[in-house]
Amino acid sequence: MNQTAQVALLTGGGGGIGGAVARRMAVAGMIVVIADYDHAAAEQVSAEIKSAGGKAEALSVDVTQGREVKALVTDVAQRFGRIDVLANIAGGSFYTKRIEEFTWAEWKQVIDTNVKGTFLMCREVAPVMQRQKSGRIMNTASNYGVTGSALRAPYAAAKAGIISFTKSLALELAPDGILANTVAPGPTDTPRVMEKETPEARKQRWYSSIPLGRTGQPEDLAEMYYFLTTAEAAAITGQTFHVNGGLVMP
Amino acid sequence: MRLKDKVAVVTGGAQGIGRAVVLGMGREGAKVVVADLQGEKAQSVAGELHALGAQGLAVEVNVASESSVKRMAKETFGHFGRADILVNVAGIYFPKASVVDLSEQDWDRTMDINVGSNFLCCREFVPAMRAQKSGRIISLASGIGHYGMRQFSHYAASKAAVMGFVKALARELGPDGITVNAICPGSANTAMPRQHRSEEEIMARLRSTPLPHVLEPEDIAGPILFLASDAAAFITGQSYNINCGSFMF
Numbered sequence: 030m031n032q033t034a035q036v037a038l039l040t041g042g043g044g045g046i047g048g049a050v051a052r053r054m055a056v057a058g059m060i061v062v063i064a065d066y067d068h069a070a071a072e073q074v075s076a077e078i079k080s081a082g083g084k085a086e087a088l089s090v091d092v093t094q095g096r097e098v099k100a101l102v103t104d105v106a107q108r109f110g111r112i113d114v115l116a117n118i119a120g121g122s123f124y125t126k127r128i129e130e131f132t133w134a135e136w137k138q139v140i141d142t143n144v145k146g147t148f149l150m151c152r153e154v155a156p157v158m159q160r161q162k163s164g165r166i167m168n169t170a171s172n173y174g175v176t177g178s179a180l181r182a183p184y185a186a187a188k189a190g191i192i193s194f195t196k197s198l199a200l201e202l203a204p205d206g207i208l209a210n211t212v213a214p215g216p217t218d219t220p221r222v223m224e225k226e227t228p229e230a231r232k233q234r235w236y237s238s239i240p241l242g243r244t245g246q247p248e249d250l251a252e253m254y255y256f257l258t259t260a261e262a263a264a265i266t267g268q269t270f271h272v273n274g275g276l277v278m279p
Numbered sequence: 280m281r282l283k284d285k286v287a288v289v290t291g292g293a294q295g296i297g298r299a300v301v302l303g304m305g306r307e308g309a310k311v312v313v314a315d316l317q318g319e320k321a322q323s324v325a326g327e328l329h330a331l332g333a334q335g336l337a338v339e340v341n342v343a344s345e346s347s348v349k350r351m352a353k354e355t356f357g358h359f360g361r362a363d364i365l366v367n368v369a370g371i372y373f374p375k376a377s378v379v380d381l382s383e384q385d386w387d388r389t390m391d392i393n394v395g396s397n398f399l400c401c402r403e404f405v406p407a408m409r410a411q412k413s414g415r416i417i418s419l420a421s422g423i424g425h426y427g428m429r430q431f432s433h434y435a436a437s438k439a440a441v442m443g444f445v446k447a448l449a450r451e452l453g454p455d456g457i458t459v460n461a462i463c464p465g466s467a468n469t470a471m472p473r474q475h476r477s478e479e480e481i482m483a484r485l486r487s488t489p490l491p492h493v494l495e496p497e498d499i500a501g502p503i504l505f506l507a508s509d510a511a512a513f514i515t516g517q518s519y520n521i522n523c524g525s526f527m528f
Contacts, residue, residue, distance in 0.1 A: 196527040199489070199524055199527070200489050200524065203488075203489035203490040203491070203523075203524050204489070204491060206490070206491065206492075208490070239453070240449055240450045240452075240453025240454070240515055240516065241453045241454075241456070241458070241512075241513060241515055242453060242454055243513075245513050246513070249512065249513035249514075252510035252511065253510075253511075253514070255510075256502075256505050256510065259501075260501070261501025261502065261504065261505060262501065262502065263492060263498060263501075264490065264492055264494050264495075264498035264499075264521055264522070264523050265502070265519075265520075265521055266489070266490050266523065266524040267489070267524045267527035268519065268520045268521075268527060268528075269527075270517070270519060271514075271517050272513055272514050273513070274453070274513050274514075274515065275449050275450065275453050275515040275516040278446045278449065278516035278517060278518075279528075
């Protein structure tokens with residue numbers, strides 16, 4: 030471990046899981062750069078971290094835009110001199126409907142936000158990590174990326190794409206000592222999900238099919254992302270880590 | 280300290296990955312039962328625990344013997360009064376033989392020691408975990424259980440069986456707040472593969488992984504400590520690969 034604080038860059042860092050990951054990394058002493066499409070959300074997480082005595086910075090990015098991603102990464106690398114950790118958490122399913130009802134634009138929106146955004150971020154950050162000869166990348170999939178999901182075809186396709194993209198990335202970056210893994214959350218109680226569903230409906234829908242008898246909390250996921258940045262995870266690359274209470278056991 | 284005052288039982292704890300798990304858990308504040316067929320070596324690892332300022336108990340056990348496993352459980356409860364974590368590391372990776380040449384005895388021995396042991400050990404410790412509504416079970420499987428390996432059909436079958444057993448048990452014990460997971464190491468720098476490979480073969484294999492990193496017992500122990508900790512409370516039924524990128528499932 031370096032004496033200087035590690036720099037972690039998180040996309041979707043203003044969201045439910047992203048915010049929890051940001052707080053976890055900050056508690057561990059990292060400088061956390063919270064990049065989000067929703068700048069106000071990023072600012073809020075950053076302010077929380079700072080008021081708790083941590084180091085954070087909020088920045089805006091639309092991960093589907095190559096130019097914005099490049100500008101973000103250049104800015105972060107210049108400002109902090111390094112990027113030790115990249116967590117790509119920005120994403121979402123956006124729609125639940127049948128394949129024949131999806132428009133081409135909607136399909137592209139889901140694919141781009143999830144898998145293209147992950148590609149663009151990795152493409153810009155990889156050279157920084159290669160110069161350092163170290164780095165940890167965590168991409169975000171979903172259990173739907175291995176099981177599929179009726180009414181979420183583009184999302185399931187994008188998440189499967191992230192799993193396979195990450196394996197390829199891991200193989201390419203391994204010679205430089207850079208690790209790349211995927212975290213696959215199961216049903217997680219984020220504000221975005223909870224505003225669409227009552228706790229009672231959620232319980233009805235999930236509890237009987239999850240062996241641990243509950244849905245996930247953002248903090249459950251944050252621990253997995255954090256573990257993958259530690260010295261204990263030094264031999265792990267190209268793997269997919271499902272955190273889902275036992276809903277899916279691939 | 281992530282495991283303060285927890286009681287952990289580690290089978291195969293006298294050497295290699297098991298020893299690294301024992302010492303790692305001791306450093307995290309756990310009281311550890313070093314259970315191994317090699318009683319003297321287990322004593323010596325318990326001595327290493329004491330040197331760290333941790334509590335340890337060496338127990339000689341044959342994990343494929345029902346009566347021996349029962350005795351190990353009795354000694355654990357007698358000495359520490361509880362059991363919070365069970366790590367099933369004990370196993371064999373021997374002999375090398377193609378299917379047509381493999382004896383029934385060698386088949387049975389591999390299945391009994393590698394996966395039968397999981398059944399016997401879990402059966403003894405699960406009731407206490409159920410009563411306290413918490414527990415962690417972590418079993419060593421292997422990438423070979425996914426990938427297969429020529430001349431090791433018995434080993435591959437036994438390790439795939441561990442993963443199946445872990446998933447079933449995770450479903451069975453989830454409602455009681457007990458998590459059950461498997462770790463699948465790649466080739467590691469331990470005594471186990473040295474039974475049938477030359478030193479050069481082993482080092483060449485260890486250096487041929489995508490990641491320029493020789494897989495050491497501590498690399499496997501780290502993820503096991505994570506799974507044993509509160510941080511992994513929502514993880515169950517999983518089989519995580521730790522292999523320097525040599526295999527991605």
